Amino acid sequence: MKKLVLLRHGESIWNKENRFTGWTDVDLTPKGLKEAQNAGRLLREHGFIFDQAYTSVLKRAIRTLWVTLDEMDQMWIPVHLSWRLNERHYGALQGLNKAETATKYGDEQVLVWRRSYDIQPPALTINDDRYPGNDLRYKELANQDIPLTECLKDTVIRFLPYWNDVIAPQVQSGSRVIITAHGNSLRALVKYLDGIPDQEILNCNIPTGVPLVYELDDHLKPIRNYYLGNPLEIQEAMQAMTNQGKSKI
Numbered sequence: 682m683k684k685l686v687l688l689r690h691g692e693s694i695w696n697k698e699n700r701f702t703g704w705t706d707v708d709l710t711p712k713g714l715k716e717a718q719n720a721g722r723l724l725r726e727h728g729f730i731f732d733q734a735y736t737s738v739l740k741r742a743i744r745t746l747w748v749t750l751d752e753m754d755q756m757w758i759p760v761h762l763s764w765r766l767n768e769r770h771y772g773a774l775q776g777l778n779k780a781e782t783a784t785k786y787g788d789e790q791v792l793v794w795r796r797s798y799d800i801q802p803p804a805l806t807i808n809d810d811r812y813p814g815n816d817l818r819y820k821e822l823a824n825q826d827i828p829l830t831e832c833l834k835d836t837v838i839r840f841l842p843y844w845n846d847v848i849a850p851q852v853q854s855g856s857r858v859i860i861t862a863h864g865n866s867l868r869a870l871v872k873y874l875d876g877i878p879d880q881e882i883l884n885c886n887i888p889t890g891v892p893l894v895y896e897l898d899d900h901l902k903p904i905r906n907y908y909l910g911n912p913l914e915i916q917e918a919m920q921a922m923t924n925q926g927k928s929k930i
């Protein structure tokens with residue numbers, strides 16, 4: 682049996698301000714740092730040891746990984762960064778407040794933009810300051826790989842090659858792996874691992890800073906998965922995420 686740990690970054694400044702974030706490189710809040718420490722503590726207390734770590738090129742995920750590994754005294758393990766683990770690109774919604782957007786366009790529309798599988802939010806143009814093609818960290822990317830917007834399906838399509846070619850072979854060969862990434866890029870992986878149908882992924886919300894442990898068989902099919910932490914607090918965090926996109930709670 683193989684174990685894989687997925688960890689969404691701790692609370693970010695834009696999580697706190699309830700703004701669509703996507704590829705915007707915002708940092709953690711003090712609460713987010715605490716969540717990362719807590720994740721590291723839980724993993725240490727449960728005896729987890731990692732051989733390889735994977736994260737995105739966004740500082741909220743990178744810093745969460747650093748703090749988690751620091752807490753576990755495992756900062757020396759190899760850390761691999763890839764844009765393919767980035768958050769889903771939120772297009773022209775990036776920077777907008779989610780509740781204000783719901784007041785303007787309706788809760789239903791915001792739910793579609795946030796959680797539908799294959800409907801993209803409105804796109805950026807390449808002249809927009811938020812266009813990732815002007816950011817040095819993406820200079821090696823082909824133009825067609827630089828998103829102007831993404832739905833979850835697009836995120837699955839760009840995440841899976843990295844999973845299949847890089848991470849899965851490591852897990853298969855016995856490496857103990859932690860992936861620190863984002864709400865929607867992890868939903869993309871969870872959808873794939875658990876074979877969740879397109880219509881049902883809408884109900885999947887991954888809370889910040891809570892380790893999600895997957896036990897996998899030799900073919901990397903999930904046997905079971907579970908969060909480390911207080912079940913009540915995890916439920917409340919999931920409900921709070923759902924409420925972020927509502928005009929009134």
Ligand SMILES: O=C(O)[C@@H](CO)OP(=O)(O)O
Pocket residue numbers: 696700701702703704768769771795864865922925926
């Ligand atoms: O804004 C974002 O990039 C994501 C994650 O924080 O939000 P949501 O949960 O609305 O998809």
